[in-house]
Amino acid sequence: MGRYVVRRLLQMIPVFIGATLLIFLMVNVMGDPIAGLCGDRQCDPATAAQLEKEFGLDKPVWQQYLTYMGNVFTGDFGTAFNGQKVTELMSTAFPVTIRLTIVAILFEIVIGITLGVVTGLRRGKPVDTSVLMLTLVVISIPTFVTGLLLQLLLGVEWGWIKPSVSTDATFSELIVPGLVLASVSLAYVTRLTRTSIAENRRSDYVRTAVAKGLPRRRVITRHLLRNSLIPVVTFIGTDIGALMGGAIVTERIFNIHGVGYQLYQGILRQNTQTVVGFVTVLVLVFLVANLLVDLLYAVLDPRIRYA
Amino acid sequence: MRGATHAKWAACAAAVALAATACGGGDSDSGGSGSGDGGATLSASWGDPQNPLEPANTNEVQGGKVLDMIFRSLKRYNPETGKAEDMLAEKIETSDSQNFTVTVKDGWTFSNGEKVTAKSFVDAWNYGASLKNNQKNAYFFGYIDGYDKVHPEDGSKQTAQTLSGLKVTGDLTFTVKLNQKFSTFPDTLGYPAYAPLPQAFFTDHDAWLKKPVGNGPYTIESYTKGSQMSLKKWDGYKGDDKAQNGGVTLKVYTDNNTAYTDLMAGNLDLVDDVPAAQLKNVKADLGDRYLNTPAGIIQTLAFPFYDKNWNKPGMEKVRTGLSRAIDRDQITKTIFNDTRTPASDWTSPVLGEAGGFKEGLCGDACEYDPKAAKKLIEEGGGLPGGQVKITYNADTGSHKQWVDAVCNSINNALDNDKACVGNPVGTFADFRNQIGEQKMSGPFRAGWQMDYPLIQNFLQPLYYTNASSNDGKWSNKDFDKLVDEANAETDTAKAVSTFQDAEKVLRDNMGAIPLWYQNGSAGYSERLSNVKLNPFSVPVYNEIKVS
Numbered sequence: 001m002g003r004y005v006v007r008r009l010l011q012m013i014p015v016f017i018g019a020t021l022l023i024f025l026m027v028n029v030m031g032d033p034i035a036g037l038c039g040d041r042q043c044d045p046a047t048a049a050q051l052e053k054e055f056g057l058d059k060p061v062w063q064q065y066l067t068y069m070g071n072v073f074t075g076d077f078g079t080a081f082n083g084q085k086v087t088e089l090m091s092t093a094f095p096v097t098i099r100l101t102i103v104a105i106l107f108e109i110v111i112g113i114t115l116g117v118v119t120g121l122r123r124g125k126p127v128d129t130s131v132l133m134l135t136l137v138v139i140s141i142p143t144f145v146t147g148l149l150l151q152l153l154l155g156v157e158w159g160w161i162k163p164s165v166s167t168d169a170t171f172s173e174l175i176v177p178g179l180v181l182a183s184v185s186l187a188y189v190t191r192l193t194r195t196s197i198a199e200n201r202r203s204d205y206v207r208t209a210v211a212k213g214l215p216r217r218r219v220i221t222r223h224l225l226r227n228s229l230i231p232v233v234t235f236i237g238t239d240i241g242a243l244m245g246g247a248i249v250t251e252r253i254f255n256i257h258g259v260g261y262q263l264y265q266g267i268l269r270q271n272t273q274t275v276v277g278f279v280t281v282l283v284l285v286f287l288v289a290n291l292l293v294d295l296l297y298a299v300l301d302p303r304i305r306y307a
Numbered sequence: 308m309r310g311a312t313h314a315k316w317a318a319c320a321a322a323v324a325l326a327a328t329a330c331g332g333g334d335s336d337s338g339g340s341g342s343g344d345g346g347a348t349l350s351a352s353w354g355d356p357q358n359p360l361e362p363a364n365t366n367e368v369q370g371g372k373v374l375d376m377i378f379r380s381l382k383r384y385n386p387e388t389g390k391a392e393d394m395l396a397e398k399i400e401t402s403d404s405q406n407f408t409v410t411v412k413d414g415w416t417f418s419n420g421e422k423v424t425a426k427s428f429v430d431a432w433n434y435g436a437s438l439k440n441n442q443k444n445a446y447f448f449g450y451i452d453g454y455d456k457v458h459p460e461d462g463s464k465q466t467a468q469t470l471s472g473l474k475v476t477g478d479l480t481f482t483v484k485l486n487q488k489f490s491t492f493p494d495t496l497g498y499p500a501y502a503p504l505p506q507a508f509f510t511d512h513d514a515w516l517k518k519p520v521g522n523g524p525y526t527i528e529s530y531t532k533g534s535q536m537s538l539k540k541w542d543g544y545k546g547d548d549k550a551q552n553g554g555v556t557l558k559v560y561t562d563n564n565t566a567y568t569d570l571m572a573g574n575l576d577l578v579d580d581v582p583a584a585q586l587k588n589v590k591a592d593l594g595d596r597y598l599n600t601p602a603g604i605i606q607t608l609a610f611p612f613y614d615k616n617w618n619k620p621g622m623e624k625v626r627t628g629l630s631r632a633i634d635r636d637q638i639t640k641t642i643f644n645d646t647r648t649p650a651s652d653w654t655s656p657v658l659g660e661a662g663g664f665k666e667g668l669c670g671d672a673c674e675y676d677p678k679a680a681k682k683l684i685e686e687g688g689g690l691p692g693g694q695v696k697i698t699y700n701a702d703t704g705s706h707k708q709w710v711d712a713v714c715n716s717i718n719n720a721l722d723n724d725k726a727c728v729g730n731p732v733g734t735f736a737d738f739r740n741q742i743g744e745q746k747m748s749g750p751f752r753a754g755w756q757m758d759y760p761l762i763q764n765f766l767q768p769l770y771y772t773n774a775s776s777n778d779g780k781w782s783n784k785d786f787d788k789l790v791d792e793a794n795a796e797t798d799t800a801k802a803v804s805t806f807q808d809a810e811k812v813l814r815d816n817m818g819a820i821p822l823w824y825q826n827g828s829a830g831y832s833e834r835l836s837n838v839k840l841n842p843f844s845v846p847v848y849n850e851i852k853v854s
Contacts, residue, residue: 017758035743036736037357037443039366040754041776042743043767044446046438046462083359083516084532092533151565155493156572163568164560167534255565257534264561268702269357270736 008294012287017069019283024065024276033057033270037081055079055273069272072280078273079166080286089262094281096169100250101243103171103178108236116193116232117225124199131194135187142287145254147180164255179252181247186267192235196228203227219306230300243285243294321547329519345540346553347853349835351846352566353557353579355533357626360519362502363435363442368756372845374499376538376555377521380545381428382497386850389603389657389760389842391494394546395423395503397479403488404797407483408476413600415545415560417505417528425481427503433457433469434509435500444500446775447758448744450492452484460847487774488795490802495759524550524849534559550849560645567830576835576853581828582826583705586644593830603657603757604767604825606647607698608713609779610818612746616691624687626817627672629695629750632680632720635673638712639823642705646828649673651822653810654765655757663762663803669821677720684721694725698736698751701731706752713822744776753778753819762806762843766790770818781818785809 019041034048034057052058054068057077071078077086119128138146154176156161164174200206201224209223209292258276264275356370362378365371366688381396393399394406397410415790417421434440436448438458445458452472457465472484485492495501503522508515518527524546525538536557540550556573560566563582563589569575581597600753610626612618617626635649646655652668684690697714699706707729714727719728732738742751755776757764767790768774772782789809796802813819827844834854839847 032740033524033736033745035740036734036738038739040756041366042739042778043443044458044460044775046458047441047443047445049462050438082357082532089533092531107799151568156568162574163572164565167558207784218619243336246341252561253565255561257559257561261561262533265355268734271732 001083003168005295008291010042013288016283020069020276021065023279024068024272025061025276027270027272028061028064033081033272057272068276072277077277077280079236080274081269081271084150086273090275090277090281093257093259093262095277096256097244097247097251097260099169099171100174100178100181100247100256100258101240103174104182104243105236105240107179107182108186108239109261111195112189113229113232115190117197117220118200119190120194120197120228121220123194128194131190135190138183138187143180143184144249144253146183147177147250150176152254152271161236167257169256169258174256177250180253181243181250185243187237188234189232192232193228196231197224200224200228226300230297233296233300234293237296240284240289241282244285245282324517332473338776340821345551347834348537348539348554348556349552349576349851349853350556351559351848352563352569352575352579353536353706354527355559358443359516361442361516362431363444363447363500364438365499366443368843368845371499371843372830372848373519373527373536373557374521375527375845376616377519377523377527378402378499378847379521379523380497380499380502381411382494383548384497384760384842386841386847387840388659389662390495394497396493396496399493399601401493404488404492405485406440407485409481409483411479411481413479416543417503417507417520417522418541418543419505419507419520421505421507423522425475425477425479427505428501429473429481430476430506430509431502431628432473433503433812434504435603437468438462438465442500447498450485450487450489452486454486476498489795490797491761491763491799494761495764498759501597524548525555528554552848552851552853555848555851570830570832573832576832577829577838577846577851578828578831579840579844581830583643586646586828589828589830596831596833596835596838598807598831598838598840599826600649600840600844601656601842602825602827603655603760603842604844605650605653605655605755606822606825607650607653607753607755608750608820608822610750610781611745612780612782613745614691614748617749619688621687623816624649624683625690626687626820628683628687629678629717630669630672630680630817630820631674631676632717633713633820633822634675634716635823636675638709638716642708642712643823645822646826648826650823653813653819653821654762655824655842657757657767658760658762661803661830662760663765663802663806665807665810668807668810672746672814672817673821675716680717680720681722690726695727696730696749697727698730698732698738698741698747698749700733700735700752702734707731709822710752713752745780746806749780750820754825757843762803762810763790763794763842766806766809766813767794770813775790779819783812783818786812786818 032041034051056064079085080089092214115131119131122128151163154160161176206224209219217253244259248264251258251260262274263278325772354369357367358364360370360373362374379394382391383394385392395412395415397412399407399409401407411425435442436445436454436457448454451470453467453470457470458469459465477483507520518530524541524544526541528537528539539554546740563580566578567582567585570578574734610617612776616772639647639649651673652665654664656664658664697710699710701707706773710729714729717727718724745764755769768776770777770781771790772787793802794807816842827840829840829846831838837850837852841847
């Protein structure tokens with residue numbers, strides 16, 4: 001197990017370097033970031049040169065990358081164009097997005113897995129068919145449609161919620177946005193769990209467990225669910241990163257000032273420091289989430305531990 | 308069973324949200340009960356300012372809004388007429404249009420108690436002009452003597468720290484020496500870049516940036532960068548344009564559609580940018596609580612005069628022909644729902660007749676006539692390469708829609724499907740980048756939002772040889788000469804008419820195609836009254852009344 005963890009950790013290094021280098025190059029080839037700073041007019045050349053120097057944009061790209069990575073390891077992510085430290089932007093944006101992600105993941109786990117278990121155990125019954133239909137509908141509707149629709153109905157027509165989330169972005173405010181963000185993944189989790197449960201229900205070990213006379217509850221939770229959850233855990237694990245980075249649409253609709261909003265602003269203003277900084281952290285989140293998934297495998301299926 | 312659980316959650320969320328609303332409402336009520344209507348606050352939509360909030364570093368509307376609330380300069384533009392009126396200036400005198408003596412009114416203070424003196428202005432202007440401070444509006448001080456020393460154009464080492472043209476001559480007086488005659492210079496002093504700054508700005512710059520201190524009708528109570536700023540009425544304010552409400556909370560919105568939804572849900576009081584998608588319903592939604600008034604913004608198509616193809620003799624006919632091929636009336640009606648007005652000169656209606664706006668100055672050249680257009684383009688030698696590409700940035704606004712419409716109009720006039728195509732560029736920064744590198748191969752989108760309501764501002768920065776925003780590099784000796792003459796003219800009416808003569812030179816050569824004047828739009832809740840937009844399309848916050 002120990003060697004397994006070490007190997008997984010070492011694998012993360014090239015992925016991390018590759019991903020950050022790629023995003024760094026991509027942002028830089030888009031053109032001169034200073035150009036858009038002066039509004040509908042050209043910056044005067046002297047000020048532009050001065051700004052380039054200040055943000056280190058006058059150096060060759062490889063040198064910029066090295067300096068940047070060097071700084072990152074000391075916790076310095078540079079300065080955004082509006083004069084704020086990128087770390088400061090992160091400290092306001094990440095907590096909000098993490099809360100949103102937690103809400104979304106909870107929805108996926110609680111609703112998704114429950115529905116999946118229920119339908120998996122009652123395959124072909126009316127409950128199963130209707131849930132399948134429902135998930136199909138959810139998957140086929142884009143998030144921004146669900147979001148705008150819920151916002152209009154719950155926020156404006158019925159007045160149950162505020163259409164936009166306040167600066168504090170408390171958990172209670174994030175319930176509807178979280179549901180919207182989770183909706184598609186939730187449907188996938190339901191379907192994954194359902195298939196997995198339905199498959200394993202007929203496997204030998206379940207039959208053995210039933211034959212031993214174990215209570216139904218114990219058969220389902222200890223034997224059936226534990227094995228059926230492996231693909232679901234993989235999905236949810238990788239989804240953590242996807243939800244955090246992919247919240248741009250949901251965050252825009254509900255006016256949530258999180259990671260998606262900062263990334264969007266950064267790209268629009270071609271602010272290298274913001275974009276690369278946030279993406280670097282997101283890459284780390286992806287890597288850690290994947291690592292956790294792999295470690296969870298080992299818990300769920302002891303055979304993997306010895307591989 | 309599952310459904311029931313779900314419903315319970317939704318109800319719970321609703322209850323929490325409602326409770327929160329109730330709490331919020333209660334707070335503002337109790338705050339307002341003491342001083343009646345004057346104490347109530349309003350909330351308004353806002354966008355995240357692009358640069359740090361410093362007067363000489365703010366060149367976009369969102370930061371400008373705040374500066375307009377917390378600063379007052381020597382002059383102020385009348386929110387209705389756009390005329391420059393004395394604010395902190397007791398008097399500004401000159402005998403030769405080049406040397407000015409400024410007297411500052413006595414008794415004004417900053418909200419931290421510091422006195423506003425002549426030094427507050429001179430220090431602020433020196434700071435704004437100095438290259439080492441990276442101020443994006445530094446070029447505003449370019450007319451002042453000694454600018455080339457503190458802000459060398461080639462970016463070499465600056466040889467002076469202060470502008471030699473500025474001298475403090477008394478507690479409340481200072482003199483300004485310009486490097487050229489510029490009769491309307493005093494009228495430019497209402498621009499936020501010329502605001503005075505307190506000593507606190509220089510002694511603890513970081514603290515000031517966290518919570519800017521000015522001398523205007525509002526003070527900043529709290530500022531969470533990127534999300535919210537709450538401004539409070541400042542009781543010690545000296546001017547006669549005191550705030551009519553208790554304060555304004557500016558909320559940053561990720562999307563103006565969300566702001567509009569919030570307004571509809573009663574969660575926001577004022578939206579000063581009605582999203583294009585809502586223009587169709589806005590009258591039904593808001594009735595007379597929807598404002599659509601002219602702003603000092605004009606959209607044009609500029610040409611790359613650095614490209615031989617666009618600069619050879621006869622091309623002025625092609626350019627005029629293109630202008631005549633555009634059906635401005637129809638495009639402004641169908642695409643913009645009348646939030647734009649077809650342009651017939653190169654300025655803006657907000658200047659007024661006396662200020663230099665002249666409806667119809669463009670004459671035939673801006674009138675839609677497909678037959679004449681086709682003839683003119685043929686006479687001029689046809690389109691370079693047989694096709695025009697109109698370049699625009701596709702990230703903001705509805706540029707794609709109107710560029711496609713303009714191309715359609717040109718294609719119809721020329722009976723050629725491929726005569727005109729749009730050429731989108733992904734981001735504004737890249738668009739600016741390509742313009743800066745002179746990579747344009749055909750006409751490109753050029754918008755101009757005025758800095759100050761003067762005809763000079765619509766002509767000189769855009770079309771004078773090598774001017775700061777002359778992106779197409781248009782150059783014409785007659786035009787330059789007339790602008791110089793107009794600037795030296797002390798009689799305002801005469802200066803304006805000379806500027807209009809220059810504008811006629813621009814027309815005869817079709818240096819840029821005027822498309823339409825842009826309006827400012829806003830919508831507000833039933834709680835508000837007396838909401839207006841100034842000529843810069845910014846709400847006049849201090850005059851808004853809250854019930």
